[in-house]
Amino acid sequence: MPVTGVTSDLDALTLTIRAEFAAPPERVWQIYADPRQLERVWGPPTHPATFVTHEFRPGGRAHYFMTSPEGERYYGWWALTAVDEPKSFAFDDGFAADDTFAPVEGMPVSRNLYTFASTDIGTQAVFESVYESVEGLRKVLEMGVVEGASSAINQIDALLA
């Protein structure tokens, strides 16, 4: 089980995932540096991701879309704020309305920091995402990323609690 820890801070709207991989940071880094590898891990199997732009350097941008089972596309962008190969990179992640990939005004942007440290086993990865607001978090999840069924079930849980 590669996930070694999950911390969520409800007040700071931050999710931190720790995972251990049996490969050195240089190899894990390649997954993020190579858009063809990245699109194999980014979107869930139901919503595969396609990266059309991938400027993996500080100040660079990445443009991607995820395709729903019905063929609907959800567009997103990254703005890379820091890239320190193979140790860490930071980026803002937001939505776009269409294939111009222009950020949508008023749509949530998350701030992300991914770090990779060398260990005896391979790599200790820490993925941290900070959301601006509850509304933003909700939109991220409803953007076709998570299957609607699980959201609906959670909603029912909340009502019955």
Added chain:
Amino acid sequence: MATATIEEDRIDALFGALADRTRRDILRRVLVAEHSVSALAAAYDMSFAAVQKHVAVLDRAGLIAKRRRGREQLARGEVGAVRSVASLLSDLEELWRGRITRIDDLLAEDITKE
């Protein structure tokens, strides 16, 4: 007692509304962005009236909010009102667990190739 009945009625309406595939699909769309009922109707292989009926069911269940703009009727998802932050973060955690499993699978391919 009366309060309990109202709450039960609300839950009935909610379950009823979510028990239909088209309505769940409409809800997904209007959670992402506000849609006019006619735009929604165009997305399905069914009549405008049938789609309007589905929208009305979602509205009664409190899952969407409707407003008018000129001749158009606009619908927007309202699920945020009843979802807790904890459940949102746990959905996100699920996405991450999936991603990490996929990274692991991708890294395992290297070993197979060697």
